[in-house]
Every structure is written in structure tokens, then in C-alpha cells.
Amino acid sequence: MKKIKVMSVFGTRPEAIKMAPLVKVLENDERFDSIVCVTAQHREMLDSVLKMFKIKPQYDLNIMAHGQTIVDISNKVLKGVDEIIKICNPHIVLVHGDTSTTFNAALAAFYNKVPVGHIEAGLRSYDMYSPFPEEGNRKLTGVITTLHFAPTKTNEENLLFEGINKEKIYVTGNTVIDALLSVVDRNHVFEEIVLNNIDFENKKIILLTTHRRENWGDPMKNIFNAIIELVNRNKDVEVVFPMHKNPSIRELAYKYFNEYKQRIHLIEPLEYVEFANLMAKVHLIMTDSGGIQEEAPALGKPVMVLRTETERPEAVESGTVKLAGVEKDRIVNVADKLINDKKAYESMTQSANPYGDGMACSRIVEIIAENFM
8 A cells, every 4th residue: 555655844843742643643654654744943941842752854954043033944844845845745744833943844845846734723812913924924835735624613713715716625633632632641750859749739839931022122011010019919829930042031930939939939931731730830921922811721730911902812712711911910910810710710721622522633643544545
């Protein structure tokens, strides 16, 4: 039987987490010849995910360099993936989401007249500069995609609105749920010692993550001031902040939180298994991340989005996510209610997760087989 050559391209930690379970399904299906190309747009964080899921890429562009720009990344990915496509001659190139790796790998496939499969297609904020450059990347990728794997009906509707052929859109759920459910363990013991010493049972622990470019500067100062006020108002609240590697974010965090070391725990970025199990234990999550808006509801955790808009409106509509913005007073008010109003809290924890059941990868593989067998 002639095998279908599927080339999966990804370069950042979030992409790797969401693509890893799909790669594993492809590797274990005799109908496919699975080819993995990583760009290493994020080197260290990418490698940890590859190791965890036991994925050995056949090709590694290793593009990460200190101080490089979006243009630098784009040039390296476009040229590198183009060369690999010419060597491998795949039937389809799979990309994920909205990174610079995503768009430029898709563009390389398009230039070689190789079909593109876009995992997590159809997300839209409808503000081209927020998130930047992700909104542009995902829209541009959609234009040259052959098979659109949309996590939700809302994503499908976005694509239909933009004129995408309905027959090429498939609602699959999100692969991140597949990944998440495979690693969460209620008996998990953390490698990060600080986390093992936190009283998750009797304290209301908030997990904070913030790193997006549009939140640099005053928005992040507002977020940090809100955290300080929440800790001062609520004696049973503690905060865990895995700090992004960006030096500016870390410097600001140390400056604002230095006096609150007993209640605000600044830790290094966590490996995926550690982070997933931390999400499962905390009371509330405050984030500007996109992926966490999908993952946390699967664990029954309320999410406050520290942004002014979200490309995941179905989470807001389902009640699992609240848009808290980036103004201090609003962040404090939304969080304070979830900390102290049991009914408001439970209304979020009991809402259904709109992002899937953990079977997205199996659906995607079958769709590829139907189109290429």
C-alpha cells in the first residue's frame, strides 16, 4: 500500500504541544509516512516538549538567534522549509495556529504546490494588530490552506464568512485537549519544589501567565498592580507566576513583587507536564495566553483573560472564560468576585468545554486519509 507522506512543521512550544499528539497518531498509523520538521523558533522550550512526547524530528532548521526580528524568522523558515519540501516531496504539509513558522511554512508549501493542512484554523480577533503578528499569520495562512481543521463551529463560521469552501472545513475539536488529558495526573509530584510546598487544598491559588507583546508596558504594570491589590485584599490568596524568559517582563516582576515573596511565587517557566498539572490544582487562572483558554475549561478551571478581546469567543459564550481587560480596577473586580462569590465561581467551573473531547487527532488523521488515499 502506498503511504501518504505527511510533513508536520512547527517551531514553538505551544505548536509542539498541540502537534505532538497528532504526530504520535500519524507515526502509529501504517497508512502514513510521518515526516517532522521543526524550525526551533523557540529552541529550549521546544526541545523539552519533543523529549516529553518522544518525538525525533527528521529535520531541524535550528533558526533561533538572539535579537532576531519577525522578518529574520520569516526568511529562515521560508527558505529552510522550501528546501526540505523539495527533498521530501510530501503529499501534504501540516502547520498549526498562527506563528511566523506557521505562515511561512505554509507559504513554502504553496510555492511548491503542495496542499496545506491548517490545524487550529479559523481563530479570529478581527483586529489585525492584536494579537500581533498572530492575527495576520492565521488569516494569511487560511488563504493558502487546502484542508482547514477548525476546533469549533465558531471557527468554521469565521472561515465561511471569509469565503472558504465549506467542503474543505472540518470541525474536529482542538488537539490541545488530546495533549492535556494525556499528561494530567492527580498524584503528580512537582519537580519545582516551591509548588510542592503550596497549600492548594486550603488556599485559593491563582495561576498568572502574561507575556503577549500588546501587554508590554502600562498594561502589564496594571496587571501586576491588580495582583498586589488582590493579595492585600484576600488573605487566603496566593499567586504563582511562571515568568516568561523575556528580560523586561522578569525585571518588572521582580520590581513589583519583591515585597510579596511569601504570597506571590515567582518561578521559572515550567515544562508542559508540570504546567498542565499546576493548572489542574489551582483555584483560578489569569492569563493573556490563547491556548490556556482552551485547556483550563477541560480541567474545570475558570479563566480570566487579560486582554481586551479574544479570538476564542465561544469560551466567553459558554461561560468558561471572562474577558477582564488590562485595566487594574476591572481585573481586581472580576477576580475578587470569583474569589469570594461561590455561585459565580461554580457557574464557570460547571460550564461545558467548547473545545473538544480529546479525539481531535483521530478525526484529523481520518480526514487526511479520506482526501489522499
